[in-house]
Amino acid sequence: xxxxxxxxxxxxxxxxxxxxxxxxxxxxxxxxxxxxxxxxxxxxxxxxxxxxxxxxxxxxxxxxxxxxxxxxxxxxxxxxxxxxxxxxxxxxxxxxxxxxxxxxxxxxxxxxxxxxxxxxxxxxxxxxxxxxxxxxxxxxxxxxxxxxxxxxxxxxxxxxxxxxxxxxxxxxxxxxxxxxxxxxxxxxxxxxxxxxxxxxxxxxxxxxxxxxxxxxxxx
Amino acid sequence: xxxxxxxxxxxxxxxxxxxxxxxxxxxxxxxxxxxxxxxxxxxxxxxxxxxxxxxxxxxxxxxxxxxxxxxxxxxxxxxxxxxxxxxxxxxxxxxxxxxxxxxxxxxxxxxxxxxxxxxxxxxxxxxxxxxxxxxxxxxxxxxxxxxxxxxxxxxxxxxxxxxxxxxxxxxxxxxxxxxxxxxxxxxxxxxxxxxxxxxxxxxxxxxxxxxxxxxxxxxxxxxxxxxxxxxxxxxxxxxxxx
Numbered sequence: 001x002x003x004x005x006x007x008x009x010x011x012x013x014x015x016x017x018x019x020x021x022x023x024x025x026x027x028x029x030x031x032x033x034x035x036x037x038x039x040x041x042x043x044x045x046x047x048x049x050x051x052x053x054x055x056x057x058x059x060x061x062x063x064x065x066x067x068x069x070x071x072x073x074x075x076x077x078x079x080x081x082x083x084x085x086x087x088x089x090x091x092x093x094x095x096x097x098x099x100x101x102x103x104x105x106x107x108x109x110x111x112x113x114x115x116x117x118x119x120x121x122x123x124x125x126x127x128x129x130x131x132x133x134x135x136x137x138x139x140x141x142x143x144x145x146x147x148x149x150x151x152x153x154x155x156x157x158x159x160x161x162x163x164x165x166x167x168x169x170x171x172x173x174x175x176x177x178x179x180x181x182x183x184x185x186x187x188x189x190x191x192x193x194x195x196x197x198x199x200x201x202x203x204x205x206x207x208x209x210x211x212x213x214x215x216x217x218x219x
Numbered sequence: 220x221x222x223x224x225x226x227x228x229x230x231x232x233x234x235x236x237x238x239x240x241x242x243x244x245x246x247x248x249x250x251x252x253x254x255x256x257x258x259x260x261x262x263x264x265x266x267x268x269x270x271x272x273x274x275x276x277x278x279x280x281x282x283x284x285x286x287x288x289x290x291x292x293x294x295x296x297x298x299x300x301x302x303x304x305x306x307x308x309x310x311x312x313x314x315x316x317x318x319x320x321x322x323x324x325x326x327x328x329x330x331x332x333x334x335x336x337x338x339x340x341x342x343x344x345x346x347x348x349x350x351x352x353x354x355x356x357x358x359x360x361x362x363x364x365x366x367x368x369x370x371x372x373x374x375x376x377x378x379x380x381x382x383x384x385x386x387x388x389x390x391x392x393x394x395x396x397x398x399x400x401x402x403x404x405x406x407x408x409x410x411x412x413x414x415x416x417x418x419x420x421x422x423x424x425x426x427x428x429x430x431x432x433x434x435x436x437x438x439x440x441x442x443x444x445x446x447x448x449x450x451x452x453x454x455x456x457x458x459x460x461x
Contacts, residue, residue, distance in 0.1 A: 002317060059220060059228065063391065063437035064430050065398035067409055072430065075422045157303040164402060171305060184313035192302045192310055199301035 008186045011177050015190055018173035025091050025169060026156045032095025033155065034148065037102025038137075044103075045110060046128055054103070061100035067161055069093045074165045090162040098155050105147045109140035142213055149206040153199055160191075170194065222445045229438040236431050245424045248415055252425075255411030256432055262328050262407065263394045263436075269333025270393060271386070274340025282345060283366070292341070299338035304396050307331045312403045328400040336393045340386065347381035348374060380451045387444030391437050398433075408432060 044054045061069070074089040084092065113136055121131040163172035174187035239245040273295075280292035299307065308331040312324065322330070351374050359369035401410035412429045416422055 055220060056224075056228065060434060064433045065395040065409065067398040067401070068412070068426065068429055068433060071413065072426045075416060076426050079423055160303045160305040161399075163305075171309070175309075178313060185317045188306065188310050188314050192306045195303050195306060196298065196301040200297070
């Protein structure tokens, strides 16, 4: 028999527990990506001479595979005295990788702020910290929320890579079930369906969010 | 980032590889890694070809195909964009044999990556076809062209230019995704790196070289796409001026 429903019901709770790990990795990774990305984008504007260095750094991170970066943090960092467990190393790698993408999104957001806003802040003698916190960021962030949301979904779909350094997330759990029972059909298909469902739901949420933001801006 | 900076980064990364290669600890790993890089390039090139074919076909089917074909293309795009590339790779490698279709790792790799990137590509093909001004269709109608003729001779050549930058990004995504095939036993660059790492524990030289090699390959793709874009839009500018 190709599909065994009893087996499916049996492995479902195990996979559900693993899904929690995947979601945790996604959320933690995205917190790193969103914060570090914002920091990079702000430094780039606030300290002009770093702009070139940061854009080369972003290009370096975006041009190399995430899998190799995960290996790099997990295997190479310990040589320099920084030993991380698999989960932390993986989340850090995913976070830094997507911070590079997010910093470009923030940059687009900042570029869309009218020049006059900066000039008005200078005229009002606001410090650059106050300008960013109270004037620029509150205007720049809302329009780019959907773009950041897309990266959240993309990041979520990268979490199966953590199975390569044996983090017990969905894919690794499915592989273990497969190698123990010699039945790969159900676990791997279920993992695929889980990702599909989550992606479709989040795509719908992002569309709704986009509509809400557009409506608010139009008013 | 300008094309000059990209070329400069490529030169620097190749120079760093060359300098490192003069040291025995690094030179030792170079032949094996280059062997892996060849497989990586093979998979990336074949995967890209499949992705372009699938992307164009799915976009046209979704936009102009009869209902069943349109429906099929939508399902294809949603499934391959909605699930993770690694899951697709594993599904084709481990689950497909249960349905009686057993493929080698190499065709599975090309198929999975090509289909995955093709699904994203179909959206950018669709977007660039929609970005061609409506008047172009109307002019085609006025000249009594058939729909297929208009698409082939008027719309697609113009949409092609808008397609180049997003396809460039997708080719780089695909190149980076080839690292995943190491997890289905293909001995590409990432696989060689891990294998050597397990045998020698010379982690730093191995992974430094691997990162530089992937960087160089990505930069070659970026520069190539920039040149293609420049060439293609040159024709457009000339056409407008005339």
